[in-house]
Amino acid sequence: MALPTPLRVQRSVRILGSHISATRKLQRLTAAQLAERAGISVVTLRRLEKGDGSDGSVSLETFLRVVRSLGLLDTLEAAVDPYNTDVGRLRADEQLPDRVRHRKED
Numbered sequence: 672m673a674l675p676t677p678l679r680v681q682r683s684v685r686i687l688g689s690h691i692s693a694t695r696k697l698q699r700l701t702a703a704q705l706a707e708r709a710g711i712s713v714v715t716l717r718r719l720e721k722g723d724g725s726d727g728s729v730s731l732e733t734f735l736r737v738v739r740s741l742g743l744l745d746t747l748e749a750a751v752d753p754y755n756t757d758v759g760r761l762r763a764d765e766q767l768p769d770r771v772r773h774r775k776e777d
Contacts, residue, residue: 685722692720694741708740
């Protein structure tokens with residue numbers, strides 16, 4: 672059983688969808704043109720732009736295909752780069768562990 676989607680995540684899905692729609696329009700692309708470039712259907716693009724994908728019906732790969740087709744993939748990758756955060760920069764010299772495990776308390 673899947674957990675319900677948190678409200679903040681639902682809101683972000685809608686915001687990102689509206690940003691994709693606005694970027695597409697600023698680039699003077701039709702939905703059909705962007706969908707073709709991304710290798711998806713127009714129906715799927717419309718769902719993404721409307722924020723209807725919070726139920727998991729629009730995959731991360733689909734989202735990334737659209738972002739790449741808009742020329743924003745590098746920007747997105749930089750936005751989630753852990754070394755672009757204050758904590759990441761402070762710990763940049765540390766070696767990342769392969770795993771993070773919680774220690775059992777005695």
